[in-house]
Amino acid sequence: MRGMSETTLKGENVHLWRGERHVLRGVAFTVSGGECLQLTGPNGAGKTSLLRTVCGMAYPEAGRICWRGTDVREDLPSFHAEMAYLGHEPPLKMELTGRENLHYWVAVRRRFAAAELEAVLGRVGAGRWADRPVRTLSAGQKRRVALAGLLLMAVPLWLLDEPTTNLDVEGQHLVGALIDEHLAAGGLVMAAVHHPLAVSERGLRRLELGGV
Amino acid sequence: MSELSVVPSLTRPERAPRNAPGAAAVAWMMLERDLKLAFRKASQLVQPLAFFAMVTTLFPLAITPELTRLRHIASGVLWAAALLSSLLALEFLFRDDAQDGTLEQYALSGRALTGLLAAKTAAHWLLTGLPLALIAPLAAVSLGVPAHALPGILASVTLGTVTMSLLGAIGAALTLGVRRAGALLSLLTLPLAIPVLIFGAHATQLAIRGQPYGAALTLLGALAVFGMTLAPLAAAAAVRINLE
Amino acid sequence: MTWTWFHRLASPPHLYRTAGRLTPWFAWPAALLIIAGLIGGLWLAPPDYQQGDAYRIMYVHAPSAWLSLMVYTIMAVAGAIGLIWRMKAAHALAAAAAPIGASFTLATLVTGSLWGKPMWGTYWQWDPRLTSELLLFFLYLGYMGLRAAFEDLQRADRVSAVLAVVGVINVPIIHYSVVWWNSLHQGPSVMYLGKPTMPPSMLVPLLLMFLGFTLFFGAVVLVRLQGEVLNRERAAHWVEEELGA
Numbered sequence: 001m002r003g004m005s006e007t008t009l010k011g012e013n014v015h016l017w018r019g020e021r022h023v024l025r026g027v028a029f030t031v032s033g034g035e036c037l038q039l040t041g042p043n044g045a046g047k048t049s050l051l052r053t054v055c056g057m058a059y060p061e062a063g064r065i066c067w068r069g070t071d072v073r074e075d076l077p078s079f080h081a082e083m084a085y086l087g088h089e090p091p092l093k094m095e096l097t098g099r100e101n102l103h104y105w106v107a108v109r110r111r112f113a114a115a116e117l118e119a120v121l122g123r124v125g126a127g128r129w130a131d132r133p134v135r136t137l138s139a140g141q142k143r144r145v146a147l148a149g150l151l152l153m154a155v156p157l158w159l160l161d162e163p164t165t166n167l168d169v170e171g172q173h174l175v176g177a178l179i180d181e182h183l184a185a186g187g188l189v190m191a192a193v194h195h196p197l198a199v200s201e202r203g204l205r206r207l208e209l210g211g212v
Numbered sequence: 213m214s215e216l217s218v219v220p221s222l223t224r225p226e227r228a229p230r231n232a233p234g235a236a237a238v239a240w241m242m243l244e245r246d247l248k249l250a251f252r253k254a255s256q257l258v259q260p261l262a263f264f265a266m267v268t269t270l271f272p273l274a275i276t277p278e279l280t281r282l283r284h285i286a287s288g289v290l291w292a293a294a295l296l297s298s299l300l301a302l303e304f305l306f307r308d309d310a311q312d313g314t315l316e317q318y319a320l321s322g323r324a325l326t327g328l329l330a331a332k333t334a335a336h337w338l339l340t341g342l343p344l345a346l347i348a349p350l351a352a353v354s355l356g357v358p359a360h361a362l363p364g365i366l367a368s369v370t371l372g373t374v375t376m377s378l379l380g381a382i383g384a385a386l387t388l389g390v391r392r393a394g395a396l397l398s399l400l401t402l403p404l405a406i407p408v409l410i411f412g413a414h415a416t417q418l419a420i421r422g423q424p425y426g427a428a429l430t431l432l433g434a435l436a437v438f439g440m441t442l443a444p445l446a447a448a449a450a451v452r453i454n455l456e
Numbered sequence: 457m458t459w460t461w462f463h464r465l466a467s468p469p470h471l472y473r474t475a476g477r478l479t480p481w482f483a484w485p486a487a488l489l490i491i492a493g494l495i496g497g498l499w500l501a502p503p504d505y506q507q508g509d510a511y512r513i514m515y516v517h518a519p520s521a522w523l524s525l526m527v528y529t530i531m532a533v534a535g536a537i538g539l540i541w542r543m544k545a546a547h548a549l550a551a552a553a554a555p556i557g558a559s560f561t562l563a564t565l566v567t568g569s570l571w572g573k574p575m576w577g578t579y580w581q582w583d584p585r586l587t588s589e590l591l592l593f594f595l596y597l598g599y600m601g602l603r604a605a606f607e608d609l610q611r612a613d614r615v616s617a618v619l620a621v622v623g624v625i626n627v628p629i630i631h632y633s634v635v636w637w638n639s640l641h642q643g644p645s646v647m648y649l650g651k652p653t654m655p656p657s658m659l660v661p662l663l664l665m666f667l668g669f670t671l672f673f674g675a676v677v678l679v680r681l682q683g684e685v686l687n688r689e690r691a692a693h694w695v696e697e698e699l700g701a
Contacts, residue, residue: 019608020691055320057456059542081232081322091313095252096245104245105314108238108328109321110231382622386615390605399601400619403594404626407633414640435629446622449539453614 007033007068007156009054009188014063016046016053023049024060027209033156034203036179036189038196041209047192048088050209051159054190055085067157081109083157088165090146098130098137098145106152120151124174139166147178158182160191173198238323239331246335249308260297260340261347267293268351279356286355287416291409293351294344294369298376299398301340305332305384306451307393316455325448333381333444341373357420364419364429371432372412378439379404385450407435469694471545472685475678482675489668496661504658510574515662517567519669520560521585524592525627527557527673531599532624535617547613548688550620551603552680556673558596564589584638588631595623609688 009031016024023046031037039047052058054065056076064071072079092101102117121127124144134142143166150158158179164172176198179189183203191197197204233241250257271289272282282289306329309315318328348369349362357365383401387393415428497515504511531550538546568586569579580586602619606612654662689695 019610052456057316057320059456077322077324079322080320083320085317085320087313087316089313091317093249093312093314095249100248104241105317107233108241108318108323111233112231386602386619387605389608389611389615390602393605396598396601396605399594400598403591403598403630404622406591406630407626410633410637414637438629442622442625446618450615450618453611453618456611 007186007188008066009157009190010066011050011054012063012066014050014053014065015061016049016058017061018049024053025210026063027207028063029207031188031190031205033186033188034183035205036183036191036197036199036203037205037207039190039192039207039209040194040196045209047209048161051085051161051190051192055083055159056080057085082155083159084150084153084155085159085161086146086150086163087161090142091149092134092142092145094135095133097133098126098148101134101145102130102149102152105149109153112152112154117152120148123151123178124148140168140171143167144171144174147175151178156187158187158189158191160189162193163191164193164195164197235324235327239327239334242318242328242331243335243338246332247338250335250339256301257339257343260300261343263300264293264297264344264347265351267296268355272355283356283358283420286352286357286420287413289355290348290352290365290369290416291372291413294348294373294412295376295402295405295409297344298340298373298380299401301336302380302384302401303387303393303397305336305381306388306447307384310388310451310455315451319452319455325451326444329381329385329447329451330440330444333377333447336381337374337377341377342370344373345370352416358422360422361416361419364425365416367429368412368415368419368425368432371429371436372408374436375408375432375439376401376405378436378443379408381447382443382450385447385454388451388454408432411435468545468685468689468692469698471548472682472689472698475681475685479675479678479682482671482678486668486671486675489664489671493661493664493668496664497658501658501661502655507575510571513567513571515665517564517571518662519665520563520567521589522666523669523673524557524561524564524589526670527553527560528592528595528620528627529624531557532617532620535613535620539614539617539621544610544613544688545685547610547617548684549677549681550617551613552684553677554596554600554603556676556680558593558600560673561589561593561596565593582638582641584631584635587638588634591630591634592627595627599623 009029011027011029014024014027015022027046027050029037039050041047049058053060054072056065056072056079064073066072067079067082091105092098093104096104098121099117102120106112118127121130124147126141126144126148129137129141130145130148134145137145143163147163150160163175167175179191179197179199182189183199268289271285275285276282306315309318309332319325345366349365352362352365353359379401380397382404383397386400387397390396411428411431415425415432418425418428493515498512501512503509531553534546534550534553537543538550565586568583568589572581572583572586573579599616599619603612603616606615686695686699
C-alpha cells in the first residue's frame with residue numbers, strides 16, 4: 001500500500017490532437033518527489049498542451065497520466081486538491097487587491113491563517129503592495145502575487161507554464177529559490193520554460209518536446 | 213521557508229485536503245466574491261434595471277396612454293421586459309472569470325464546480341433578478357395595474373427570475389467559448405424560458421384580476437426548484453468543455 | 457468482448473463503410489412505403505365527412521411531426537453517448553441529424569399552417585401543437601447556431617451535446633406549459649390526430665407513411681453521416697484511399 005502512494009507523477013504514451021494537429025506524440029515522463037521536470041522545445045512543441053493534459057484540462061486521445069500510481073482520470077478532484085497550475089497569465093481579478101485575490105483563490109481549497117498569508121507575501125516580496133488593486137500593479141508584481149498563491153495552496157505538485165515571464169533577474173532567482181525549497185521539502189515541479197530555470201542541478205530533469 | 217510549513221506532508225493517506233472548508237463555506241465565499249466584484253463595477257448593475265424601465269415605457273408610447281387598456285397587456289409587457297432584461301448581463305456571468313483565468317483555477321481547485329457555479333448564479337440573481345422583481349411593481353403601477361395585484365407581481369417575478377438566472381447560467385456556460393455570444397445566448401435561452409413566461413404571465417394576470425394566483429406561483433416555484441437541480445450540473449459540464 | 461462492435465463502429469473508416477452499405481436498406485423500403493402510403497392516403501382513403509379532402513395533408517404533417525421530435529431525441533441520446541463514452545461517431549451522428557430534424561420541423565409547421573387554412577380560415581393559429589412545434593424549431597436553430605459558433609469541431613460536438621440533453625429534458629415541460637396556456641385561452645385543438653375512430657382505410661396509409669418517413673430519415677442521416685465522417689477525417693490517409701479508389 002505504501003508503494004502505491006509514492007509521490008510520483010507519470011505520463012505514459014500520451015497522444016493529444018488539437019483539431020488536425022497531432023500535438024503530443026507518445027510523450028512519456030516520470031517525476032518523483034524532490035524532482036523538477038523542465039519542459040523545453042520550440043513554440044508549438046506542445047509544452048502548454050502537455051501541462052494542460054496533466055492537469056486534466058485536455059483529454060488525451062491515448063495514454064494516461066498517473067499520480068501516486070493511479071490514473072488521474074479516476075478521481076480528478078482528489079488529484080486537483082494536490083496540485084497547482086499556473087498558466088501564462090496570473091489568474092487574478094483586476095478589481096480586487098492582491099490580498100483579496102489570494103483569499104478568494106486559495107481559501108476555497110484550504111483555510112489558512114493570517115500569519116501564513118503574511119509570511120507568503122513577504123517571501124515573494126509582495127508585502128508592500130498587497131493591498132493595492134491588482135489593476136495598478138506591474139506585470140512582474142502580478143506574477144509575484146500569483147507565486148504567493150502557489151505557495152499558499154501548499155500542494156505537493158506544481159505545474160508551471162513559463163513561471164519567470166515578466167520577472168526581473170531578482171524575480172527569476174526568486175522562482176528558482178522557491179522551486180529549490182519546494183523540491184527540498186519533497187515536492188514535485190513540472191515547468192514549461194523558454195529559458196532554463198535558475199534552479200540547482202540536483203533533482204533537475206529535462207524533457208525536450210519536438211516541434212511540428 | 214520551513215517555518216511556514218507550507219508544504220504538506222506528502223505521504224498523508226487521506227484523500228481530502230487538510231483544512232478544506234465545507235461546501236457551504238465555499239459557496240458563500242464565491243457569492244461574496246461576485247457581489248464584491250459587482251459593486252466595484254457598480255454602473256453595470258443599473259443597466260438591466262434601466263433597460264427594463266425603458267422597455268416598459270415603449271408600450272404606452274407604441275400602443276396607448278390609456279391605463280384601462282394598458283392594464284390588459286400589463287402582464288405581457290412586464291414579463292417580456294423581465295425576460296429580456298435578465299438576458300442582458302448573462303453573457304458576462306462566467307466570461308470575465310474565464311478570461312482572466314480565475315474560473316480555470318476554480319475548475320482545478322478540486323472543489324465541485326457545480327457548487328461554485330450555483331453560487332455565481334445566485335449572485336447573478338441577487339444582482340439582476342431581485343432588483344427586477346423589486347421594480348416590477350413600480351412598472352406595473354405605471355401600466356395601470358391596481359395596487360392589490362402588486363404582491364402577486366412581486367412574488368411571481370421573484371420566482372421567475374430565479375429560473376431565468378438558472379437557465380441563463382446554462383446558456384452562458386454553453387457560449388463561453390464563443391466570441392460574440394449575445395444573440396446566440398438569447399436564442400438558446402428564450403425557448404427554454406417559455407414555461408416561465410407562461411406561468412409567470414398567468415400568475416400576474418390572475419393577480420391583476422384579483423383572482424387567486426397560488427397555483428400558478430406553485431408552478432413557477434416548481435420550475436425554479438427543477439432548475440436548481442439541473443442547471444448547475446449542465447453549466448458545470450459546459451464550462452469544463454469550454455475551458456478545455 | 458461485447459463492446460467490440462461498439463468500438464469498431466467508432467472507427468471512422470468502418471463507420472463510413474457501414475453507413476454506405478446500410479443506406480440502400482433504408483432508402484428502398486422508404487421509397488416503396490412512401491409511394492404506397494401516398495397512393496393509399498391520397499386516392500384510396502375516403503374523404504373525411506367533416507374535413508373533406510383537406511385532412512389528407514395529415515399524411516405528410518403527422519409523420520413529419522413525429523420525426524421532428526424523434527430526431528431531437530436521437531440528437532440528445534447520441535450527444536449523451538458522445539459525452540459519456542467520448543465516442544466521436546455519436547457526435548457525428550448528432551451533427552448529421554440536426555439539419556434533417558430542423559427540416560422536418562419546418563415541414564410540420566408549413567403543412568400545419570396549410571392545413572389550418574381550410575380548418576380555421578387562417579394560415580396561423582396559436583394552436584398548442586403548432587406553437588410547441590415552433591418552439592422546437594427555435595431549439596433546433598439554437599442547436600445548429602451553437603454548433604456553427606465554434607471553430608473547434610470537438611468542442612462544438614460536446615457543447616452542443618450538453619444543449620441537446622438540456623433541450624430534450626425541457627421539451628416536455630415546454631409542450632405541457634404550452635398546452636396548459638392554450639387551455640386557458642381557447643378550446644382544445646380541432647386537428648384530426650389521435651382520433652380513435654379512424655377507419656382502417658385511413659389509418660393504414662398513415663402507418664405506412666410513418667414507417668416510410670422514419671426509414672427515409674434513416675437513409676438521409678446515413679448519407680449525411682458519411683459526409684460528416686469524411687469532413688472530420690479529411691486529413692487521414694484512409695479518406696484519400698477511399699475516395700481515390
